[in-house]
Amino acid sequence: MKRVVMVSAISLMVVLVLATLSAYAGTLTVRTTDAATGAVLANALVVVSDGQAVLAAGRTSPEGTWTGNVTTQAATVIAARELYVTGTRSVSIGAEGEQTLSFALRNYQPQDFNRLGRIVGFVRNAAGNPIPNATLVLIREGTPAGAAQSKEPAGIYELQWYAPGAYSVLATAPGHGQAVHTGQKITAGESLWLDITLQAN
DSSP states (O other): OHHHHHHHHHHHHHHHHHHHHHHTEEEEEEEEEETTTOOBOTTOEEEEEOSSSEEEEEEOOTTSEEEEEEEOSSEEEEEEOTTBOOEEEEEOOOTTOEEEEEEEEOBOOTTHHHHOEEEEEEEEETTSOBOTTOEEEEEETTEEEEEEEOBTTTTEEEEEEEOSEEEEEEEEOTTBOOEEEEEEEEOTTOEEEOOEEEOBO
């Protein structure tokens, strides 16, 4: 009798957890445009992160949109594109399950590069081979602030350009576990080199 009650209690807990997750599961659409011209920005990187993990990631289409499924109550959406200031926005996926966010990204100005810095490096596996398309999230005081992906064929990444300060870098890739590097200091006008190794699952 006790065993039956215990199994029933566990089953009820599983149902409650799944119900809670489904309440926050929804579709997120992100639109990216150029702030100066209003033109759509294709191939912008979109990353959804809660600061502990990458929940979703992808690139905007030729129409400047990305749509993905997100299972979370609260997270940060990052929109990043080379030569544009990264956009971030907090999001909560409610019971309605659908949200659309628009990012009008502005170009960096020449004077920006003197007051901002970056983190660059390679993403490799345990054997030293490059991992392309790894997703990297820059985190400041627990909140995602930027994102990048490693490029083929060398697996190099560039988290650029961000305000000076202390950051953590969260890295993950399909088929690999994630790695977190804390205490990374960005300095104005300089590049910090950080190589990252990801272990295969």
